[in-house]
């Protein structure tokens with residue numbers, strides 16, 4: 011039966027209905043399983059497999075790769091566990107990897123590790139498909155679109171075709187978009203990788219990551235990596251994540267709409283510069299984003315005139331938590347430059363729109379902007 015994405019989200023990964031059983035079985039807490047005789051069958055030891063993961067993997071697979079037979083999902087303890095699993099399980103000494111130079115802030119740490127292992131790492135910006143120019147001889151191309159925190163977008167289909175023509179594998183970090191925003195496998199990628207800590211689970215209360223692989227052979231290496239490194243999610247986190255998927259469409263619709271409303275309101279402010287949201291028709295990312303994305307995400311970025319101004323704005327908001335991360339039902343924002351590492355101005359704000367009433371959220375942000383500007387003069 012073919013269904014819409016909202017229906018898929020509420021039913022994803024549910025086992026067949028059985029009398030007197032819950033719709034979504036609770037977390038299976040098990041280090042080991044009863045296993046008399048020959049060790050066959052799916053569940054033997056808790057680092058290899060867990061029935062709560064199995065259902066969650068099924069569910070994420072239905073959202074990331076609906077109808078793609080052969081695609082397999084592997085869940086991890088965090089987004090970085092998933093990112094590292096793909097890179098470190100697929101490449102080795104002598105291989106070349108292409109990474110974005112404007113991606114997630116922990117990618118440079120992965121780069122250091124790869125280089126210590128004898129992997130050549132090349133980087134290029136996300137914007138304008140710049141990675142095309144460094145693909146020759148690469149084993150794997152890593153794409154992050156929209157990029158975090160700059161919100162640049164690249165053409166996944168075009169990059170994937172070019173990479174495949176040169177024999178390279180393609181992985182897309184789908185954290186910001188979530189599978190309801192874009193589906194990397196349908197755009198030609200071999201791996202969709204994400205931090206489920208963010209919008210996928212959306213409550214800011216757990217860490218989790220996943221890798222969806224185009225085929226069984228790729229998945230086997232990723233699964234083997236999880237077993238070797240032991241980067242496994244707890245059953246409670248896996249169950250909470252699965253429970254959260256039921257509201258993914260509701261949350262995404264509200265949060266993406268709030269992000270657009272907020273971006274429009276920010277566009278009218280004189281003190282706001284460098285406003286970016288891929289859903290704004292005049293955003294540099296909009297043309298490609300509207301071709302490959304079905305929602306433009308919950309993150310808006312902009313600059314205020316300097317560090318103090320940005321700090322005052324954050325201190326004045328009442329509905330927006332000054333916190334890192336994004337994708338939660340509660341709005342959050344931060345002055346990104348406080349971490350160092352990202353190439354951003356001192357007054358750069360990464361704003362994550364939550365699921366509040368849009369009028370309340372916009373009013374709170376405009377009031378905080380007024381207050382922050384008032385004390386400037």
Ligand SMILES: *Cc1c(COP(=O)(O)O)cnc(C)c1O
Nearest residue numbers: 088089090114158185205207218
């Ligand atoms: C947060 C994030 C990660 C890492 O995820 P964790 O769950 O924090 O380990 C990777 N990629 C992107 C784009 C992220 O935003």
